[in-house]
Amino acid sequence: MxxxxxxxxxxxxxxxxxxxxxxxxxxxxxxxxxxxxxxxxxxxxxxxxxxxxxxxxxxxxxxxxxxxxxxxxxxxxxxxxxxxxxxxxxxxxxxxxxxxxxxxxxxxxxxxxxxxxxxxxxxxxxxxxxxxxxxxxxxxxxxxxxxxxxxxxxxxxxxxxxxxxxxxxxxxxxxxxxxxxxxxxxxxxxxxxxxxxxxxxxxxxxxxxxxxWWRLPLRRFRLRLFGHPFNSAAAGGSAVPVAATVELLERSLAWQAASPVVRSGLVDHWAEDGWRILQFTGVYEESGEEGGAARPVAVLFALDATVSTDTTAEPAVRVAIVDADTGEAVAAELLSPAVRPALPLAG
Amino acid sequence: MTAHQGISSAVGRRRFLTRTVVGGATIVGATALGGIDADAAFAAPQPSLDPAFAKSSFVEGRITRIDGSVLQVLGSHGDRACVQLTNATSIWKGEPTTAAAIDTGDGLYARGVPMPDGTVAADAVWVNIVNMATTIRGIGKNRLHLSHGHHEIVGNVFPGTTNASYAGQALTSDLSKLRIGQHAQVLGAWRPSDDSVDVVRISVGH
Structure with missing residues (x-):
């Protein structure tokens, strides 16, 4: 041999x-x-x-x-x-x-x-x-x-x-x-x-x-032969990613209402009891008082963790603005429904 | 404070904040703020735009030095700035993170309020953020080959963290519909060590 x-x-x-x-x-x-x-x-x-x-x-x-x-x-x-x-x-x-x-x-x-x-x-x-x-x-x-x-x-x-x-x-x-x-x-x-x-x-x-002429066709052929490396099942299926919840929040009326207070980007997020909590920081300047103190606050939003812009256009969002130091709720008037005067009727 | 105490206090604070927002917080839906029909024009004045906005200033550049919570930044046009991080500063480096994740040499984009001493007290800091129009040139096991103008860029993909948006739909962690040859807008975090990009969001089909 x-x-x-x-x-x-x-x-x-x-x-x-x-x-x-x-x-x-x-x-x-x-x-x-x-x-x-x-x-x-x-x-x-x-x-x-x-x-x-x-x-x-x-x-x-x-x-x-x-x-x-x-x-x-x-x-x-x-x-x-x-x-x-x-x-x-x-x-x-x-x-x-x-x-x-x-x-x-x-x-x-x-x-x-x-x-x-x-x-x-x-x-x-x-x-x-x-x-x-x-x-x-x-x-x-x-x-x-x-x-x-x-x-x-x-x-x-x-x-x-x-x-x-x-x-x-x-x-x-x-x-x-x-x-x-x-x-x-x-x-x-x-x-x-x-x-x-x-x-x-x-x-x-x-x-x-x-x-x-050769590299892209070759890579396409390889994908066809061996399959797509990112299959949907491995990516966590249909779970809504945090970024999608943030996207939904930023298109909501709640965000519009609270945006004068919000100053930071997303600081923290977590899930609890089906809620997805998104935390931002901000500054609340009390109106109506001369030289009203600016208070550092935490702005919290809670959204259903399973919805996204695909499933709803008008999500219900829970909002809380709390003093960063004391935990006391502030800025209630900012979030309360607007009171509209009745319009005069014609005739 | 030990690490364990730190974690448990963070969990405690989260619990407290969850109770605040979920229990008894205002629910803001479509009707809570008044309709968005024409009648709304006669409604009580809405809160004005962010009063801080006019006072905001922006800083961008590379971090040349980190002194505790102060970042020395060299701007793209040779200008220098000091960015002060605070407890309220949000820090993004591919995902919301803490000041510990910031390294010398990182790129930075910050928004904040100028202080009398010339520093900028940052409200939000985005580290190494890039947003670019690309074409998908290849799809590998944990990476995308992207071209941006003349540049070939490797996009690192983290299943479960990297999100995709197809034709304007909501973000999803399903990346299986990405195709070679597609034009893609990529938002990500640049890695200075190997010049690659950690892909955070890739939008195709719009």
């Missing part, structure tokens, strides 16, 4: 080594990078969102002009597209140092993006980066990671092209020579597909502007 396991492990290791030496990764990295640069470049160059998005970018803050920002974004987009086409059309297998140019250009773009992002993060962290038009997400670690991926991908592509050029100058043999990406895909379709899918998934994960 042990020999079988070790045999499998060594077989896998040798497969991996051979796939690396035969140039699967060096051949496919430019392809993935070209896909990324082609997408962001095309969106910047041709997208209608570029003009709309330009004023929101950190670049607009730096250049202090929306028009100049649009021009720069379109130029960078064109450069990205050219680099993408170069990466696709000039694989390392060409065997010339010229094949390194798209990789160098991509690496330069990546380095430029990183520098711009660092400056933008320092000067205008709330702005969007403008990395792809239509993207209004702010600059986060994902934006930096994607720019770093462009730099690393460009460096790998350029290094592989230069290595292939030196090997082509030094020998005539075909063994170990770099292969273009289309040959690699033909020869190792499944491994290539796996690599492309994996690297694309990583890049999509690093692109905040693509979140709405």
């Amino acid at each position: 042990e020999s079988l396991t070790s045999g499998l492990a060594s077989g896998l290791a040798s497969d991996l080594t051979s796939s690396l030496t035969t140039g699967l990764v060096p051949a496919l990295v430019p392809l993935v990078l070209a896909g990324l640069l082609g997408w962001t470049g095309a969106v910047k160059l041709f997208g209608r969102g570029t003009v709309r998005q330009a004023p929101k970018t950190a670049l607009a803050r730096m250049l202090r002009s929306s028009e100049r920002t649009v021009l720069v974004l379109r130029t960078v987009g064109a450069a990205e597209l050219v680099a993408a086409v170069g990466l696709l059309a000039l694989p390392a297998s060409v065997g010339s140092t010229a094949a390194a140019a798209p990789g160098v250009a991509a690496a330069a773009l990546g380095a430029g993006f990183l520098g711009y992002l660092a400056r933008a993060r320092a000067t205008a962290p709330e702005s969007s980066c403008g990395c792809s038009a239509g993207d209004d997400a702010p600059i986060t670690w994902r934006t930096f990671a994607r720019a770093a991926a462009v730099l690393a991908g460009g460096a790998v592509s350029a290094a592989c092209a230069l290595g292939a050029a030196w090997m082509a100058e030094g020998s005539t043999g075909a063994d170990g020579a770099a292969q273009p990406w289309w040959t690699v895909i033909q020869e190792q379709p499944f491994v290539s597909l796996g690599f492309l899918l994996l690297s694309s998934a990583v890049l999509v994960g690093l692109s905040a502007d693509l979140d709405r």
Whole structure:
């Protein structure tokens, strides 16, 4: 059993080594990078969102002009597209140092993006980066990671092209020579597909502007699959929360009557005998007396603990205003029914 | 006073206050104050608006220091204020609480009466209160993923404490009708330690 396991492990290791030496990764990295640069470049160059998005970018803050920002974004987009086409059309297998140019250009773009992002993060962290038009997400670690991926991908592509050029100058043999990406895909379709899918998934994960296409649908699907995490039974069923009672109180006539006295927010609440008691503090200034003393009071409301604005619009509310120190009831006149004079009758 | 004595005295005071309000208190219903029809215009004048209101002042900012019951506050515009807490001050930090729950670094919004010495004697203090328009981006076991403008915010949810309101209905503790993609108004308490928000009330569908 042990020999079988070790045999499998060594077989896998040798497969991996051979796939690396035969140039699967060096051949496919430019392809993935070209896909990324082609997408962001095309969106910047041709997208209608570029003009709309330009004023929101950190670049607009730096250049202090929306028009100049649009021009720069379109130029960078064109450069990205050219680099993408170069990466696709000039694989390392060409065997010339010229094949390194798209990789160098991509690496330069990546380095430029990183520098711009660092400056933008320092000067205008709330702005969007403008990395792809239509993207209004702010600059986060994902934006930096994607720019770093462009730099690393460009460096790998350029290094592989230069290595292939030196090997082509030094020998005539075909063994170990770099292969273009289309040959690699033909020869190792499944491994290539796996690599492309994996690297694309990583890049999509690093692109905040693509979140709405995969993150929300994925989360919705997960809820559908595993159920809603907040089920109604666990939340205490139909019990009326204290906040709902306070809401009901604040819409009541009792609240209107007592509000001249109430000064605080909710201080305390408790339930007793089916009542929900809400306690506020306030100041009662006795009227009718010259310089009437202001007394600190506790304002108490008692409501049925089972009703809310859904069940009644006019709750019966018991109100008491008591002196905070002595407990003596005060302000009875405030809560007593208004006495209305009879209206004179016509005729 | 020991903690036990404190609790038992609080319970005793609650009992006393319950008797005050439930036994023999005025019942204010729709008819007690007079109708709200046109005749009411001829009724005796209603009490005026809160006389203290004109004298109220507001303080907002971050708490830089706590000296006993005085909070030193640095306002958003660089102004400084002292807020004096009293026995009558209501303190909210996600729920009604006590002064012990207030920490240095917390955000504060206070309403009170200015004192001659320049402090504000607070009637009500709301600590770390936030009220924001958001979109629900994800629903987890104990949390909501919310977006507010450019910001991704984690909303901590406490079953039984967090309430929801659907389409203007009364608040309920049932959160099972929240959906990803809904616009939601969130009232909550911000947590400075991890920049998340404890969701107190979430209103959707209006």
